[in-house]
Amino acid sequence: MHVVYPAVVAALLFSIGVYGVLARRNTILVLMSVELMLNAVNLNLVAFDVWLRDVLHSGQVLTLFVIVIAAAEVGIGLAIVLAVFRTRKAIELDRLRELGEP
Amino acid sequence: MIASLVVVLPFAGAVLGLLLSRYPHGRSPAEDLVANKRAAWFGVVPTALSTALIGWLAWEDTPSTSVLTKIDTGGIAITVGLEVAELSVLTAMLVGVVALAVQVYSVGYMRGESRYPSFSAFISLFTSAMLLVVFAADLLVLYVGWEIMGLCSYLLVGHWWEERANSRAAIKAFLVTRLGDVGFLFGIFVLGFAAGSFRIADIMAADIPDSTLVLATLLLLAGVAGKSAQVPLHTWLPDAMAGPTPISALIHAATMVAAGIFVVARLYVLFPQPTLDVLGVAAAIGMLGAALAAFAQNDLKRVLAYSTISQLAYMAAALAGGARDAAVFHLVTHGAFKALLFLCAGAVIHHVGSNLLGHMGGLRRSTPVTFWTMTIGYAALIGLPPASGFFSKDAILYGLERSSSPIQLLLYGSALLTVGVTGAYATRAWLMTFFGTGKIQALPEPAPGTAHVFDGREAPLSMLWPMGVLAVPALLLGFTDAGEFHLAPAVTALVVALLGAAFVYVIWRGAPERDPARLLGAFRDPCEQVFYVDRLYAAVFVRPVLALARGVVRADDHVVDGAVRSTGRATVGLSGLVRHLQNGNAQLYVTGVLAGVLLIAVGAVVLG
Numbered sequence: 001m002h003v004v005y006p007a008v009v010a011a012l013l014f015s016i017g018v019y020g021v022l023a024r025r026n027t028i029l030v031l032m033s034v035e036l037m038l039n040a041v042n043l044n045l046v047a048f049d050v051w052l053r054d055v056l057h058s059g060q061v062l063t064l065f066v067i068v069i070a071a072a073e074v075g076i077g078l079a080i081v082l083a084v085f086r087t088r089k090a091i092e093l094d095r096l097r098e099l100g101e102p
Numbered sequence: 103m104i105a106s107l108v109v110v111l112p113f114a115g116a117v118l119g120l121l122l123s124r125y126p127h128g129r130s131p132a133e134d135l136v137a138n139k140r141a142a143w144f145g146v147v148p149t150a151l152s153t154a155l156i157g158w159l160a161w162e163d164t165p166s167t168s169v170l171t172k173i174d175t176g177g178i179a180i181t182v183g184l185e186v187a188e189l190s191v192l193t194a195m196l197v198g199v200v201a202l203a204v205q206v207y208s209v210g211y212m213r214g215e216s217r218y219p220s221f222s223a224f225i226s227l228f229t230s231a232m233l234l235v236v237f238a239a240d241l242l243v244l245y246v247g248w249e250i251m252g253l254c255s256y257l258l259v260g261h262w263w264e265e266r267a268n269s270r271a272a273i274k275a276f277l278v279t280r281l282g283d284v285g286f287l288f289g290i291f292v293l294g295f296a297a298g299s300f301r302i303a304d305i306m307a308a309d310i311p312d313s314t315l316v317l318a319t320l321l322l323l324a325g326v327a328g329k330s331a332q333v334p335l336h337t338w339l340p341d342a343m344a345g346p347t348p349i350s351a352l353i354h355a356a357t358m359v360a361a362g363i364f365v366v367a368r369l370y371v372l373f374p375q376p377t378l379d380v381l382g383v384a385a386a387i388g389m390l391g392a393a394l395a396a397f398a399q400n401d402l403k404r405v406l407a408y409s410t411i412s413q414l415a416y417m418a419a420a421l422a423g424g425a426r427d428a429a430v431f432h433l434v435t436h437g438a439f440k441a442l443l444f445l446c447a448g449a450v451i452h453h454v455g456s457n458l459l460g461h462m463g464g465l466r467r468s469t470p471v472t473f474w475t476m477t478i479g480y481a482a483l484i485g486l487p488p489a490s491g492f493f494s495k496d497a498i499l500y501g502l503e504r505s506s507s508p509i510q511l512l513l514y515g516s517a518l519l520t521v522g523v524t525g526a527y528a529t530r531a532w533l534m535t536f537f538g539t540g541k542i543q544a545l546p547e548p549a550p551g552t553a554h555v556f557d558g559r560e561a562p563l564s565m566l567w568p569m570g571v572l573a574v575p576a577l578l579l580g581f582t583d584a585g586e587f588h589l590a591p592a593v594t595a596l597v598v599a600l601l602g603a604a605f606v607y608v609i610w611r612g613a614p615e616r617d618p619a620r621l622l623g624a625f626r627d628p629c630e631q632v633f634y635v636d637r638l639y640a641a642v643f644v645r646p647v648l649a650l651a652r653g654v655v656r657a658d659d660h661v662v663d664g665a666v667r668s669t670g671r672a673t674v675g676l677s678g679l680v681r682h683l684q685n686g687n688a689q690l691y692v693t694g695v696l697a698g699v700l701l702i703a704v705g706a707v708v709l710g
Contacts (some may be wrong), residue, residue: 022693030689093689100686 006047013040027084027091031077038070103168105184105237108155108194112201113230115148119223138218145205145222149229153198160191167239167303178294181301185239189430193364194236196437199575200356201229203568207445208348210564211452221261225352228254232357236364241290241300244365248286248329251358252279258353259345271344278338282328289321293372306371319377322365326381330362330414333388337636339411343403347448350403355410355444356437363417363433370426375507382422382509386516389415391633393523397530398619398629401457402447405531408632409483410440412520416498419513425501431583432498435490439482439576445569446476449561450535459531460617463538471566473536475573480528482576484599485521492592493580495521499591521595525602530618533607538614 013036020033042063049059085091123141124133169183205225212218231254234247260272294300296318297308310318326332331339342354353359366373366381373381389412396408413436420429449472454462466473482491499521502514610618619626628634683690 018696022689022696094687096688097686101681101684 003047003051006043010040010043010047013037013043025092025094027081027093028078030093031074031081034077035070035074038066042066104155104159105166105186106168106170108152108159108198109184109230109233109237111148111152111155111230112226112233115144116223116226116230119144119219119226123219123223134214134216138213138215141219141222142205142209144219145226146202146209148226149198149202149205152229152233153195153202156191156194156198159186160195163188163191169239178298178300180242181240181299182243183239183301184237185302186237189364189367190236192430192434193360194233196360196434197229197232197236197357200352200437200441200572201225201232203441203445203572204348204352207351207448207565207568208346210562211346211348211448213562217261221258221346224254224257225349228258228353228358232361235361239302241294241302241305244302245287245290248325248361249283251353251361252276252283252329255279255342255349255353255358258349259342261346261349262344265344268344271338271341275338275342278335279328282325282335285321285323286325286328289318289323289325292318292321302369306369310372312374315372315374316376319369319373320380322369323377323381326362326366327384328362330359330418331411332362332381332415332418333384333391334635336388336392336411337632337639340404340407340632343401343407347403347444347451350407351441351444351448354407356441359410359414360417360433360437363414363421363429366418366421367426367430367433370421373421378422378424378507379509381418382507382513385415385418385422386509386512388412389419389520390516390523393520393527394622394629395632397523397527398622398626400459400617400630402450402459402462402531402535403444403457405459405527406440406443406447409443409524409527412524413440413483416495416517416520419517420498420501423502423505423507423510423513425498425505428494428497428501432491432494435482435494435576435579438572438579439479439489439491442475442569442572442576443479443483445565445572446472446479449565449569450476452561452565459534462535463615464536466536469561472561472569475569476535477532478573478577480532484525484528484603485595486599487592487596488580489577490575490579492596493583493587495595496588496592497583497586499595500588503591518594518598522598522602525599526606529603529606530610533610533614534617537610 017033017035017037017040020036021030024030024033045059045063045066049057049063052059081091084096088096090096119141123137123144165185165187167183167185169181171182173180173182205222208218208222208225212221215221228251231247231250235244235251238244238247256272256276259275260269263269263272290300292314293305293310296310296314297305299305299308324335328335339354339359343350345354392408392411392415396405396412399405399408413432417429417432417436420426420432449469450462450465451457453465453469453472456462478489482489485491485495499514499517502510502517505513507513605621606618609621619629622629631637683694
């Protein structure tokens with residue numbers, strides 16, 4: 001399989017992720033979009049690992065690493081979302097602007 | 103060795119007086135009294151010791167040089183040393199005696215003054231500086247003393263600084279003399295670099311080209327004119343009379359103003375003819391102008407101040423005419439009799455409570471001691487035999503008569519005319535002070551800056567003693583050099599002086615209550631205003647400089663500070679715009695980051 005296919009898929013995934021992060025109001029969906037972006041990167045890593053025939057498979061190793069970090073990140077992120085919901089009864093990103101300049 | 107003691111003793115007195123007079127500190131009247139008493143001892147004793155040591159030096163009469171240390175500057179070394187020679191011992195004797203008299207005198211004059219300790223300490227410091235100038239073996243050491251004198255003059259003129267006029271006079275004196283001192287310092291540099299040494303003996307022995315000498319001495323002359331109040335830098339001296347009278351006697355009559363003449367006499371071999379001619383022209387103008395100004399003044403101290411300018415110009419004329427010894431002789435006699443005159447004037451002012459001649463009159467009976475001592479002073483000033491001024495003026499006139507200077511006629515004519523005017527103004531002041539009817543009125547409590555009013559009595563003994571002691575040299579000092587006496591110029595001068603005096607006497611006799619200065623007629627106003635020199639300086643120098651200063655202040659306020667302030671304002675304004683971006687929506691921030699990354703990526707691709 002030519003490397004272009006996974007690369008294009010990864011780019012599409014990444015773009016969807018960026019769109020989600022920038023445009024969605026729901027914090028959980030934003031977190032999910034972040035996951036999409038991470039996975040786009042993972043796809044790239046694996047595809048290029050194969051394409052370049054890396055003996056050490058550093059791409060795959062790095063992918064495992066990213067998956068672990070993503071899991072941790074989602075854990076913390078969801079915890080924050082939960083805490084925010086408990087105190088404010090809302091998880092819409094554009095309503096959480098206490099840190100803005102008046 | 104002894105010379106260094108002579109210099110250091112008054113300095114130690116000054117330090118002790120400043121540090122210990124008020125120890126432990128207190129401000130109550132009783133403590134003031136203790137402090138004043140202590141300060142008086144700190145002032146009088148070192149000066150007396152120093153004067154005694156100078157007397158010893160004069161007795162030994164052996165020229166000597168002692169070098170304390172040589173400061174290696176990398177360029178030309180500075181020799182910290184003192185040199186004892188005939189001229190320096192003579193001048194130091196004058197300084198010591200007058201300083202001692204003034205110290206004793208001010209004990210009485212400044213009685214009850216809460217700032218007396220600093221006053222007497224500054225006098226001691228001044229004495230030390232003047233002695234340093236007199237004994238210095240190195241031009242830079244001389245310059246140190248020269249500047250300390252200027253500082254002390256400033257401090258003491260402004261002693262009663264509560265009055266604005268006094269502090270202004272002090273600043274004027276400081277600035278004008280400083281103007282001359284810049285020239286003086288550069289003159290020293292030129293001489294030092296030309297001779298490769300700052301030692302006076304080395305410089306005098308060095309072979310310096312004529313053009314360099316002319317330049318250097320002309321620069322020195324600027325300092326001399328500033329310090330000795332010679333035309334065109336004379337304007338500070340009359341204003342400096344705002345200081346206490348003992349200061350006028352010590353600094354502005356007998357010693358500091360004579361320092362300029364002393365320096366010229368000390369370095370006389372270095373002065374080439376062109377410089378002496380410049381000095382001569384300034385002196386010829388100064389002596390007559392100042393004498394005429396003295397005639398029209400209404401303030402007793404100002405009369406004496408202009409008289410000082412005139413007499414200093416006399417010495418300068420003698421130097422210009424080649425009669426160095428006569429100039430030094432007159433320097434010493436003038437120091438004695440002018441200090442005496444000022445001390446007497448202080449007693450008169452003390453008595454009357456006013457400086458103005460118009461408020462005086464008839465003091466002959468109520469203050470006999472002051473009358474007689476001041477009469478001796480005036481006699482010496484006019485040049486009546488046997489007072490000291492008679493002999494020294496005779497020596498100067500004789501010297502000027504025989505002078506080979508190209509401007510000999512100008513010098514001689516001006517000197518002779520001045521003798522006449524001197525007789526006139528001295529007689530006027532004498533008559534208006536001591537004769538006629540008394541005009542003393544009960545004055546209100548005097549403001550700071552004027553002396554205390556005493557009720558119809560003589561001044562206290564501590565003031566009368568110094569006057570009596572100074573009257574002796576003022577009267578008799580002339581006989582020390584009587585061997586050099588020449589009859590013809592003496593008779594001429596005496597006749598001219600008596601002519602001037604008699605003229606004033608006749609005018610005064612006609613109407614004793616009116617000012618004899620009216621005989622000047624329409625010329626009186628220019629004389630009283632000193633030929634509008636002050637106004638001219640104000641128009642030509644002071645006002646443009648002030649305008650320039652205001653312009654600089656405005657530029658500083660509006661351009662420099664304005665730039666700084668508007669930078670701040672612009673930053674605040676811009677940040678006010680930018681802060682609207684910080685609206686709290688994290689997605690907007692991320693959009694910004696992404697836009698930035700895209701921009702950089704596109705930039706890297708396009709430009710890379």
